[in-house]
Amino acid sequence: MANLTRKLLTLALIKDGQRVLLGYKKRGFGEGKWNMFGGKVEKGETPEYAAIREVKEESGLEVIGGVEQIGDLEFTFDGEDFLMHVLVFQARGFSGTPAESEEMRPQWYQIEDIPYSKMWKDDEFWYPIALRGGKFKGKFHFQGHEVILNHTLEEVEHF
Numbered sequence: 001m002a003n004l005t006r007k008l009l010t011l012a013l014i015k016d017g018q019r020v021l022l023g024y025k026k027r028g029f030g031e032g033k034w035n036m037f038g039g040k041v042e043k044g045e046t047p048e049y050a051a052i053r054e055v056k057e058e059s060g061l062e063v064i065g066g067v068e069q070i071g072d073l074e075f076t077f078d079g080e081d082f083l084m085h086v087l088v089f090q091a092r093g094f095s096g097t098p099a100e101s102e103e104m105r106p107q108w109y110q111i112e113d114i115p116y117s118k119m120w121k122d123d124e125f126w127y128p129i130a131l132r133g134g135k136f137k138g139k140f141h142f143q144g145h146e147v148i149l150n151h152t153l154e155e156v157e158h159f
């Protein structure tokens with residue numbers, strides 16, 4: 001694939017014991033899916049700062065103690081000229097009560113109840129690694145938004 005435009009985005013895992021906070025995406029890219037919180041890294045931001053900002057904007061939670069990178073994912077789409085590079089972080093801590101935003105409706109899920117059938121198809125590959133404390137790198141090539149044509153995924157020690 002030649003000359004793909006790269007976009008840098010974040011996702012943030014908010015985990016509290018055996019439950020995880022997901023958001024129902026009300027608009028924009030991935031509308032109608034449950035997802036972690038995140039979005040584009042704006043000019044002048046570090047990815048860590050962007051991840052913390054998006055958590056606040058989309059869920060109402062304040063990240064405490066910063067974030068740690070746990071994943072590095074690339075998404076491409078058949079026939080499209082862009083590549084989405086998504087850095088996945090885990091919040092070390094958080095405070096506040098989840099609140100609905102214009103973009104997301106947050107809800108806690110027990111790990112065994114995560115609604116994979118209503119999420120991006122790649123999530124069921126890498127969430128299990130993230131949820132047991134592992135780190136991972138992966139590439140997923142989609143046809144549309146629902147079919148994965150091919151992928152790679154490996155667990156890593158560090159980035």
Ligand SMILES: Nc1ncnc2c1[nH]c(=O)n2[C@H]1C[C@H](O)[C@@H](COP(=O)(O)OP(=O)(O)OP(=O)(O)O)O1
Nearest residue numbers: 009010011028029030037038039040075086120122
């Ligand atoms: N395949 C897949 N699985 C899991 N998560 C994602 C994908 N593709 C994705 O894009 N994502 C994530 C990465 C980002 O967190 C969001 C998309 O971000 P987006 O809503 O476009 O960015 P914002 O900056 O919040 O958007 P606006 O505020 O400009 O609407 O999905």
